[in-house]
Amino acid sequence: MKIKTTRFGTITIEEEKIITMPFGMLGFPDVKRYVILQHKENSPFFWYQSVDDPALAFVIMSPFLFKPDYDVDVENVLKEMSWNEEEKQDNLELYVVVNIPKGAPDKMTANFIGPILINNKIHQAVQMVISDSPYTHKFPLLKEN
Secondary structure, eight states: OEEEETTTEEEEOOGGGOEEOTTOBTTBTTOOEEEEEESSTTOSEEEEEESSOTTOEEEEEOGGGTOTTOOOOOHHHHHHTTOOHHHHTTTEEEEEEEEOOTTOGGGOEEEEEEEEEEETTTTEEEEOOOOSOSOOTTEESSOOO
16 A cells, blocks of 8 residues: 655555554544554664654654663553453553654653553554653653763
């Protein structure tokens, strides 16, 4: 399948790589289909590109690269999404959305209270909202020197 994007031009993706988000991303509830694209080889960053909106793409990464002890309770989400227990094993991936200010990559932050939980078995995802959390939506990824 071919999709148009403003960042990458027209690209070809395999339909089975499309991830559906029944509730969309925060602020974009009507945009439901995404695909993960590699940023650069060996980069920890990926693009979470909308299949339906050429201009909508988020930079995402694994939270464990910068916060190895990151811990969120996914049990309520599993129930809410009707994902059963066997789907949990080895099929779930967690990402956080990264904000890289223009001209100031050293000030990049990640949203650790709005992670994206992806079920790779059924190609579905949900952006979680974690309340009462020790984390922040602007978690600094690089330490101040």
